[in-house]
Amino acid sequence: MCFPDRFCLFLRKKTTLLSTTLVLFVFSLQGQANPEIHEDQRVTFRIKAPNAKEVTLSASWMPWGQAAKMEKGADGTWSFTQTSLTPDLYWYHFTVDGVRTMDPENTHLMRDVGTLWNIFLLGSGQADLYRVNQVPHGSLAFRWYQSPHNEKARRMAVYTPPGYESDTRQYPVLYLLHGMGGDEEAWIELGRATQILDNLIARGTIKPMIVVMPNGNVVQEAAPGKGSSGLVKPTFQMPNTMDGNFEVSFPEIMKEIESHYRVRPGKSSRAIAGLSMGGFHSANISRFYPQTFDYMGLFSPALHVNPDVAVYQKAPEQLREQQQNGYRLYWIRVGENDFPQLLLGIREHLQQMDQLDMPYDYATTSGGHSWENWRKYLVEFLPLLFQD
Amino acid sequence: MCFPDRFCLFLRKKTTLLSTTLVLFVFSLQGQANPEIHEDQRVTFRIKAPNAKEVTLSASWMPWGQAAKMEKGADGTWSFTQTSLTPDLYWYHFTVDGVRTMDPENTHLMRDVGTLWNIFLLGSGQADLYRVNQVPHGSLAFRWYQSPHNEKARRMAVYTPPGYESDTRQYPVLYLLHGMGGDEEAWIELGRATQILDNLIARGTIKPMIVVMPNGNVVQEAAPGKGSSGLVKPTFQMPNTMDGNFEVSFPEIMKEIESHYRVRPGKSSRAIAGLSMGGFHSANISRFYPQTFDYMGLFSPALHVNPDVAVYQKAPEQLREQQQNGYRLYWIRVGENDFPQLLLGIREHLQQMDQLDMPYDYATTSGGHSWENWRKYLVEFLPLLFQD
Numbered sequence: 001m002c003f004p005d006r007f008c009l010f011l012r013k014k015t016t017l018l019s020t021t022l023v024l025f026v027f028s029l030q031g032q033a034n035p036e037i038h039e040d041q042r043v044t045f046r047i048k049a050p051n052a053k054e055v056t057l058s059a060s061w062m063p064w065g066q067a068a069k070m071e072k073g074a075d076g077t078w079s080f081t082q083t084s085l086t087p088d089l090y091w092y093h094f095t096v097d098g099v100r101t102m103d104p105e106n107t108h109l110m111r112d113v114g115t116l117w118n119i120f121l122l123g124s125g126q127a128d129l130y131r132v133n134q135v136p137h138g139s140l141a142f143r144w145y146q147s148p149h150n151e152k153a154r155r156m157a158v159y160t161p162p163g164y165e166s167d168t169r170q171y172p173v174l175y176l177l178h179g180m181g182g183d184e185e186a187w188i189e190l191g192r193a194t195q196i197l198d199n200l201i202a203r204g205t206i207k208p209m210i211v212v213m214p215n216g217n218v219v220q221e222a223a224p225g226k227g228s229s230g231l232v233k234p235t236f237q238m239p240n241t242m243d244g245n246f247e248v249s250f251p252e253i254m255k256e257i258e259s260h261y262r263v264r265p266g267k268s269s270r271a272i273a274g275l276s277m278g279g280f281h282s283a284n285i286s287r288f289y290p291q292t293f294d295y296m297g298l299f300s301p302a303l304h305v306n307p308d309v310a311v312y313q314k315a316p317e318q319l320r321e322q323q324q325n326g327y328r329l330y331w332i333r334v335g336e337n338d339f340p341q342l343l344l345g346i347r348e349h350l351q352q353m354d355q356l357d358m359p360y361d362y363a364t365t366s367g368g369h370s371w372e373n374w375r376k377y378l379v380e381f382l383p384l385l386f387q388d
Numbered sequence: 389m390c391f392p393d394r395f396c397l398f399l400r401k402k403t404t405l406l407s408t409t410l411v412l413f414v415f416s417l418q419g420q421a422n423p424e425i426h427e428d429q430r431v432t433f434r435i436k437a438p439n440a441k442e443v444t445l446s447a448s449w450m451p452w453g454q455a456a457k458m459e460k461g462a463d464g465t466w467s468f469t470q471t472s473l474t475p476d477l478y479w480y481h482f483t484v485d486g487v488r489t490m491d492p493e494n495t496h497l498m499r500d501v502g503t504l505w506n507i508f509l510l511g512s513g514q515a516d517l518y519r520v521n522q523v524p525h526g527s528l529a530f531r532w533y534q535s536p537h538n539e540k541a542r543r544m545a546v547y548t549p550p551g552y553e554s555d556t557r558q559y560p561v562l563y564l565l566h567g568m569g570g571d572e573e574a575w576i577e578l579g580r581a582t583q584i585l586d587n588l589i590a591r592g593t594i595k596p597m598i599v600v601m602p603n604g605n606v607v608q609e610a611a612p613g614k615g616s617s618g619l620v621k622p623t624f625q626m627p628n629t630m631d632g633n634f635e636v637s638f639p640e641i642m643k644e645i646e647s648h649y650r651v652r653p654g655k656s657s658r659a660i661a662g663l664s665m666g667g668f669h670s671a672n673i674s675r676f677y678p679q680t681f682d683y684m685g686l687f688s689p690a691l692h693v694n695p696d697v698a699v700y701q702k703a704p705e706q707l708r709e710q711q712q713n714g715y716r717l718y719w720i721r722v723g724e725n726d727f728p729q730l731l732l733g734i735r736e737h738l739q740q741m742d743q744l745d746m747p748y749d750y751a752t753t754s755g756g757h758s759w760e761n762w763r764k765y766l767v768e769f770l771p772l773l774f775q776d
Contacts, residue, residue, distance in 0.1 A: 034621070047487070048486075048487070049485070049486065049487045050486060051441065051485040051486050052485060052487070053439065096484065096485075096487050096489070097437070097439040097440060097484075097485065098436075098437065098438060098439050099435070099436070099437045099440070099484050099489060099492070100492040101484070101487060101489045101490070102489070102490045102504065104487070104488040104503075105621065106619075106621070107499050107502060107503070107504055107612070107613075107621065107622055108612075108613050108619040109497070109504070111495050114495060115492075115495070116490065116495055116497070119619065120619060121618065121619060131616070131618060132610070132613075132614060132615055132616050132618075133616055134541070134616045136532075136541075137531075137532040137541065137543075139529050139530065139531035139532070140529065140530045140531075141527050141528065141529040141530075142527065142528045142529075143525075143527035143528075143553070144524075144525040144527070153522070153524075153525065155525075165531070165648045166648070222520070224495070224496075225495075225496050226520060227520055228519070228520050228521055228522045230509065230519060230520075231494075231496040231507065231508060231509060233422070233493065233494070233495065234495055260553045260554070
């Protein structure tokens with residue numbers, strides 16, 4: 001049993017030639033990377049499938065349900081070339097005769113709920129922020145905390161900025177929350193948060209900060225496969241996700257962080273932001289604990305509250321209290337093509353804030369309910385934090 | 389653009405019904421997990437491919453190059469049932485009409501060099517050690533250190549045991565090294581090291597320890613995709629890997645750890661172990677710095693030294709110095725079906741040790757050059773460390 005394919009293949013081919021320098025391999029089997037990104041930013045996708053009748057490409061820039069037909073070449077390799085993409089992180093997969101297929105020549109994937117996608121980075125500009133560049137890197141830790149309220153140990157991801165381990169400074173903290181179907185890995189995998197943070201800190205446009213990415217699904221210990229429920233199939237398994245328990249138990253997370261990290265104390269050193277359900281959580285947590293956060297970021301927030309959940313019924317009074325305590329930034333962004341019902345929820349929330357004379361920074365952008373937007377919102381939001 | 393498939397599909401179907409409770413999803417789309425593990429430990433693999441002519445299953449328990457033919461059912465789903473597997477972590481993929489295909493119903497994967505495999509855990513016993521159980525969990529950090537010798541910043545993984553963040557104790561350190569084609573993620577992804585450590589610490593059979601997993605390929609900053617070379621295709625890109633530079637620069641790693649972690653000082657609190665090339669590195673590092681480690685673990689070590697590399701030429705004297713300084717454990721394991729040339733290298737190394745009257749604990753096991761063995765060796769080796 002020998003499993004790294006090329007290694008074994010090599011060994012089996014060369015086994016009669018093996019000398020005492022067996023292990024001094026001086027070779028590189030670097031294949032052509034897939035997809036191929038041309039100098040003019042066109043992107044060519046290829047998959048060898050000589051026996052297939054139809055091969056298509058599905059990708060994050062295509063409207064839902066659409067796919068591009070690929071063309072078969074003489075050697076059985078199907079290909080398709082895409083033009084006119086702006087710099088960004090993109091996702092794709094193939095469908096070979098009806099079977100959803102990863103690109104066998106691209107091992108870089110990300111998982112979105114229960115599906116896998118190949119990824120690639122195109123171009124400079126915005127995409128440069130999503131790359132690992134030669135800049136000082138922060139650390140990323142996966143750690144667990146006890147949640148007595150939810151009766152389980154739970155996993156979180158914590159980014160500490162470059163220098164944190166070597167200096168004695170205290171740092172401000174951003175709590176960065178995922179959306180429905182996400183988990184404590186979503187902002188790292190799909191959001192490229194650690195790359196964005198490293199790169200913006202290196203440019204000097206944001207303050208070095210600790211960024212805490214908890215798991216907002218209180219029914220889960222951890223991301224699928226990372227908890228004791230085993231290698232489960234990730235699905236929307238969150239019957240109780242928006243029942244207030246995440247918000248009510250949020251102080252457990254803050255206590256864990258503030259007792260184990262060198263955190264600058266006080267409201268002016270705390271921010272909370274999230275996308276979709278995480279925007280809902282951010283709005284709720286910031287008013288549940290109205291003396292806690294000076295910075296709120298709501299990215300495409302899904303703000304509708306279930307009126308039957310008791311802890312949500314005090315919203316108007318809590319919002320007033322938040323207003324009275326003051327804050328520095330209440331920042332909301334949403335794509336103009338987002339779901340109508342979600343846009344309506346935001347309008348209602350803004351009306352409530354207007355009635356209370358609560359200041360906010362609100363704008364719509366192009367695009368819809370997508371990671372393309374959430375990465376951009378994070379890049380816009382971070383420089384507004386802790387600048388004093 | 390909306391990408392979590394089921395979420396979008398759901399939203400698009402229900403969009404006319406959306407009420408103010410839009411986001412209070414109370415549903416679970418948990419599908420049948422794949423593969424299906426029966427109560428009697430048989431495992432059934434399935435993939436829907438109605439248009440396919442031939443579908444096969446390749447898996448880690450099959451001899452190299454072999455695959456099992458799957459059978460087509462009436463609904464176009466191909467299936468195959470495997471019997472008689474012992475409890476372990478296993479790998480597989482499908483091949484649909486010649487195209488290497490991941491299981492679309494299983495999002496749990498691991499990468500081995502340049503190929504991806506679906507994974508599953510079967511049974512209890514040994515496999516229980518590879519699961520995330522409801523036991524206290526250590527933390528896992530990915531962090532970077534400066535390597536002046538290799539002229540780059542480099543990434544490593546560091547496991548700290550449960551309680552490390554809350555107490556003030558000093559801990560012993562195991563440096564755990566990967567093989568050729570691996571990187572700082574190999575012991576985590578393929579070796580299940582964090583699960584093994586959490587579980588053995590919870591059972592009380594090993595001492596809580598810090599485990600450092602560096603990247604042994606000095607040409608790399610980090611695992612493919614985690615460094616500034618971008619989303620490169622992982623291959624054997626290590627022209628200089630066994631040229632001595634990892635060993636010569638190893639004190640940079642130890643300095644990083646000993647200056648940032650609560651490390652118990654001294655030789656009796658340091659161990660070094662590795663698989664294949666990592667066993668070679670462990671042997672070399674422990675004799676290059678002969679007053680540093682009391683515990684050596686060589687798992688299927690590839691011990692052949694390139695005689696042209698100057699730093700390797702002092703091996704006999706260094707080994708003598710290591711013998712004179714003393715140590716507690718020099719532990720070597722290899723599968724009896726490993727590569728003949730590798731077995732020969734071990735025999736030569738043992739002869740050298742015999743000539744110097746160096747004690748060692750050597751045994752062969754069943755199996756070959758495989759992660760199945762390396763996980764087992766780790767489980768056997770860990771309880772022997774720091775027991776005083």
